[in-house]
Amino acid sequence: MIEKITIRNIATYDTKGVEIKDLKKIxxxxxxxxxxxxxxxxxxxxPEHADFKDSSLSWKNGLSIKALxxxxxxxxxxxxKGKIDGVFTLGQATKEEKEAIEKMKEQLDELKKNGIAKKEAKEKQEQVNxxxxxxxxxxxxxxxxxxxxxxxxxxxxxxxxxDxxxxxxxxEYKTNTTITISYLDLKGKAQTIFGQTPILIDLIQLPVLDRIIQIENDxxxxxxxxGKTDVDIASLIQSLNMNDWVNEGQTYLQSNKNTCPFCQQETISDDFRKQLEKYFDKAFIEDxxxxxxxxxxxxxxxxxxxxxxxxxxxxxxxxSNSKLNIDLFSASTKTxxxxxxENVAHFQSKIKEPSRVIIITSxxxxxxxxxxxxxxxxKQIDSHNKIVNDLSNQRSNLIKEIWKFLVEDHKASIEAFLKKSNGLTEGIKKLNEQxxxxxxxxxxxxxxxxxANKNVTSVQPSVDEINRILKSYGFLNFEIVPLETDPNQYQIRRDDGTIAESTLSEGEMTFITFLYFLQLSKGSFDESSITEDRILIIDDPISSLDSTVLYVVSSLLKEVIKNIKKREGNIHQLILLTHNVYFHKEVSFVDGRTPINGDTFFWILRRNRNITSVQSFEMENPIKNSYELLWKELRNREQNDSITVQNTMRRIIEHYYKILGEYTDDALVSRFDTVExxxxxRSLISWINDGSHVIPDDLYIEHQDTVAEKYFEVFKAVFDKTGHIEHYNMMMQVETTISTVV
Structure with a gap:
């Protein structure tokens, strides 16, 4: 059956729309x-019509059934049309045939029940999964x-x-076979490949320092x-350790003078010159x-x-993306x-003092x-350049490597999940198969x-039942008869043989069409589907009927309601919509002992500023009698428009004071003390009467406008001034307290 109706963006339903939920059997x-x-x-x-693209129906267990x-x-x-399609029923079936079909129906219900149970178990398992x-x-x-x-x-x-x-x-857990790479390596590659589009980097050409090291090691x-040791002056020079001093001094000797550069005396002889030349020989000069x-x-x-x-x-x-450790390179370069x-300084001292032994730090x-x-x-630059030269493949490979790393890093969690999820999925699969x-x-x-239905169905029982009800309630001048040319279709004929459809009153047509609908609810236009499950939706079946026929229709529907509650027959739900208070009261009344029932829910639809809203009363019937309903609408005046409030106030005063209390307008006005x-x-009464007949009296439920509040306090004062404030408080459900003076 239907569990929820959502309707929006059509007719008087706005974008917000209305939800009628928690629908019951009745x-x-x-x-x-x-x-x-x-x-x-x-x-x-x-529900599939384009007009209802923003509306929907929610069915119990997701299973829709036929809606009449x-x-x-x-x-x-x-x-x-002059002829009516016949309704097939099991009226002519034998007892054995009906029992056989009923038995199959019971088996069908059991299969449906088991199927729903498996479906619910599967959905529960799916929910857990x-x-x-x-x-x-x-x-x-x-x-x-x-x-x-x-x-x-x-x-x-x-x-x-x-997801x-x-x-x-x-x-990736199931398919990735890439070798696992460390997080740091992946991060480095990602910075190159996923960063700005990388460019080639030149290799670093370090200066060749081998020759420098060779010089240092000479x-x-x-x-x-x-100098040469076998020269006469050698012993003197070496004993005084003047080798470097003499070597430097000889550079100051002048070839055409005999002045000593050291003592400035004329002591330099040709022999002395020859001895110096012999002492600082070729080997010395070469070194x-x-x-x-x-x-x-x-x-x-x-x-x-x-x-x-x-x-x-x-x-x-x-x-920006240099691979060189700049800090380490700078420190090593400075050293x-x-x-x-330092070595250059040592070399300079060696030049100045050739006899000196110097220590070089290599x-x-x-x-x-x-x-x-x-x-x-x-090496890093080379790897980088290879990536740049093959960026597309490198990017693809890196992505695989990253996913492989993630899989390996969380392998235990993934395997535990798959083990449990696969088990749940297998259970769901088996339930689905069942x-x-x-x-x-x-x-x-x-x-x-x-x-089986095809073999035992007929349209005649429907004809007989409709005619029986018509005659039972005084409709004697016409009846339903099968067409002579097609016994599976009906006509409405008068006693003289003329077709009566075009001459029927609106009330007669309404009554006969409703009887026809009830027969259809028990059967079908197709003899093969007369026993299929269905729900009934009925909209105002008594709009033009007198009180007697209204009672008949109510009685017929109450039988349908009883069967639905007892789960007898193939009708599983009824949704009845009406604007008539008396019909609503009559059809919803079962007996005085069960005022509420868990299978029955009540709603009121209202329209305010051409927008429909809904109010749920669940198991409490909001429609009791017309006078109570008037007060109920006044209590809900914020949901009603000003026209309805006008009509409601007038009818309450008219009913309570003029019919029961015999008050005239002047009598009510005179109860007030001051002229103001x-x-x-008087203004209230005039205003009420001015707007009292702009809508039919049956329209008890409408919407409100704030103008009603201007006169509502005066309306209350009428009861207060006439000594009937207790009645006002009772009907408006105002809580009062009683104080005791000690």
Whole structure:
């Protein structure tokens, strides 16, 4: 049966719309003409119509069944053509045939019950599985996506929703065979590949320092460069350790003078010159020349190396994604320069004092540090350049490597999830197979019932039943008869044989169409489907009937209601909509002992400013009698328009004072003490009467406007001034307190 009706964006239903939910087996919806009752019936009759694209019906267990709708469209569709389609029933079936069909119906109900049970079990299992999946999805989102979003966001592109991310992780677990790489390596590659579009980086060319190291390691620096020992002056020079002093001084000897550069005496003889030349022989000169040459070469090479190292440092600092450890390179370069500067100073002292032995600190160790640093850097540059040259493949491979890392890092959680989820899914699959088996059996049995119905159905019982009810209630001048040319269709004929359809009164036509609808509710236009389950939707079946026929229709519907409550027959739900208070009271009354019933719910539809709203009263019937209803509408005046409030106030005063209390307008006015109060009361009565007949008296339920509040206090004062405030408080359900004076 229908559990909820949602209707919006049509007729008097606005964008917000209305929801009629928690529908029961029996549902009474009361509402004035024009408040949207028929629109509801049209939705149920044809929910797929384009007009109802924003509306919907919710069925119990998601299973829809046939809905028979009685409204103006039904009357126009089935009457007015001169002939009426026949309604097939089981009226002519034998007892055995009916029992056989009934037994199959019971089996069909059991299959349906079992199918629904399997469906509910499956849905419960699906709910458990969905909750488990959602829990795992939230866990993965928090522990994986959020943790690595900053580093690997590009790899997550296309999977930045929880469902998609979870599905991707499971897929990678099943298919990814890439070798696992560490997080730090992945992060480094990601910075290159996922950052700005990378460009090629030149390899670092470290200056060749091998020759500098060779110069530093030359044995000349540890050699004492002395003159020839077999010269006469050698012993004196060497004993006084004046080798370097004399060597330097001889450079000041002038070839054409005999003045000593040391004592400035004329002591330099040709012999002395010859002895000095012999002492500082060719070997001495070669060694000192070697020292000078090595010094010059070292100075030039170190200056070149210094410039190149400075260029490397400057250029690498300008590269945003440099692979070089700038800090370590700068520190090593400074140490290297410092060492070379010290060595240059030592070399200079050797030139000045050739006999001096100097200790050189080699730059070899620093060179190795720089070489290793540059070598490793160039490896990274080479890897970077390979990525740049093959960016598309590198990006694809990196994404696979990242997902593989994530899978391995959370492998235990994934495997635990799959184990439990697969078990739940397998259970759901088995329940679905069992449900499908019941469904197939249901279809087969339903087909067998249809075939059995075809053999035992007839339209004549419907004809006989309609005519019986017509005659029982005084409709004697016409009846339903089968067509001579087609016994499966009806005509409405008078006693003289003329067709009566066009001459029937509106009340007669309404009554006969409703009887026809009731027969259809028990049967079908198709003999194969007369026993199928159905629900009834009835819209104002008594709009033009007198009180006697109103009672008949009420009685017929109460029988339908009793059968639905007792679960007898194939009608499972009734939704009845009406604007008539008396019919509503009559048809909803069962007995005085059961004023409420869990199978029966009540609603009131109202329209305010051309917008429909609904109020649920659940098991409490809001329609008791017309006078009580007037006060009820006044209590709900904020939901009614000013016209309804006008009419309601007039009718209360008219009923209570003029009929019961025999008060005239002047008598009511005279109850007020001051002229001002009397004028207000007279204004109220005039205002009420002015607006009292703009709508029919049957329209008890409408909407309100704020203008009513201007006169409501005066309305209350009428009861207060006439000594009937207790009646006002009772009808308005005003709580009063009694104080005791001690």
């Amino acid at each position: 549902n009474f919806i009361y509402g004035a003409n024009g408040c949207g009752k028929t629109t509801i019936t049209k939705l149920i009759d044809d 709708v009685y409204n103006k469209d039904f009357r126009e569709r089935n009457f007015g 969905n909750q488990y999946v959602d829990s795992f999805k939230e866990q993965i989102w928090s522990e994986v996506y959020k943790k690595y979003e900053t580093d690997f966001k590009d790899a997550f592109s296309g999977y930045m929703r929880k 998609a991310f979870k599905a991707k992780l499971i897929e 044995s000349i620096w540890k050699k004492k460069i002395l 000192t020349n070697t020292v000078k040459a090595l010094f010059d070469e070292y100075s030039n090479l170190s200056e070149f190396a210094l410039n190149l190292l400075t260029q490397i440092e400057t250029s690498q600092k300008a590269i 290297l320069i410092s060492l070379m500067s 730059i070899e160790q620093q060179t190795e540090i720089l070489s290793t640093l540059v070598l490793n850097t160039n 449900q499908e088996e019941f469904r197939k059996k249901y279809i087969e049995l339903n087909k067998a019932i249809s075939e 109060e009397q004028e207000i009361c």
